[in-house]
Amino acid sequence: MAKKDKQKKRDKSAKEKPEAEKAKDGPVPGELLSDLTRSARSMRTFLTNSLVHSGLYAGQDGVILALDGEEGLTAGQIATRLGVKPPTMTRTLSRMEAQGFVRKLPGVADGRLVRAALTEEGRKHVAAIQLATKATEAMAFEGLSEKEIRQFGRILRRINRNMAGKPGVEDGFGE
Known part of the structure; x- marks a missing residue:
């Protein structure tokens, strides 16, 4: 050499x-x-910017998708699905009701229990949210194989399980 x-x-x-x-x-x-x-943060910002024309705020997209999948969920049920605290979801639902995206329904067995349902205005945004979510994920996962994406999803779910219920773990919305 x-x-x-x-x-x-x-x-x-x-x-x-x-x-x-x-x-x-x-x-x-x-x-x-x-x-x-x-x-x-980058993914959330991209998604929020994709939905800005709709009048939706960060986090409201998840509420609309949850209610599109199952009408009449309580604030607690939605909060659990989205990984936030029930008081945060109660405030979010009140804001969304004022915006005309959701309506509150009385509880079936317990009148004090409030359930939420999408209004026609809320339903109008489902397709746009799904499209924006798909575009956000496509951009974020560009260059990754399907196997890598599935593995990443499993890892994130494991991290969430590890962190669930630990003292000091908050919902990410500043509570």
Whole structure:
């Protein structure tokens, strides 16, 4: 091997070594959390911007999709499905009722229990929300295989199970 080629190989090896050492030691503490937070924020921002013309606020898209799947859910049921606290959902439903997206229904067995249903105005947004959600996911997962996407989903669900019910875990909406 020529002297010049040996020097190139040493230079290349020196550049790669820190990355190889980093991979061996694992991620820097806090780096994965930071990456996950940035990714989630970027996806949420893209989705929100895609829906801005509809008059929907962040989080309301999930409520509409939940009620499109099953009418008459309580605030607690929707909150559980979306991973937020019931008081947060109660406020969200009140705001959405004022906007004309949902209507409140009395409870069947207990009149104090309030259920929610979509109005015609709320139903008009289902297709747009589904399209915006699909576009957001397509952009976020560009270049990933179906297998990688499924694996990522399993990992996220595992993280959510690990964190569920732990003291200090809030709903992400500033409560």
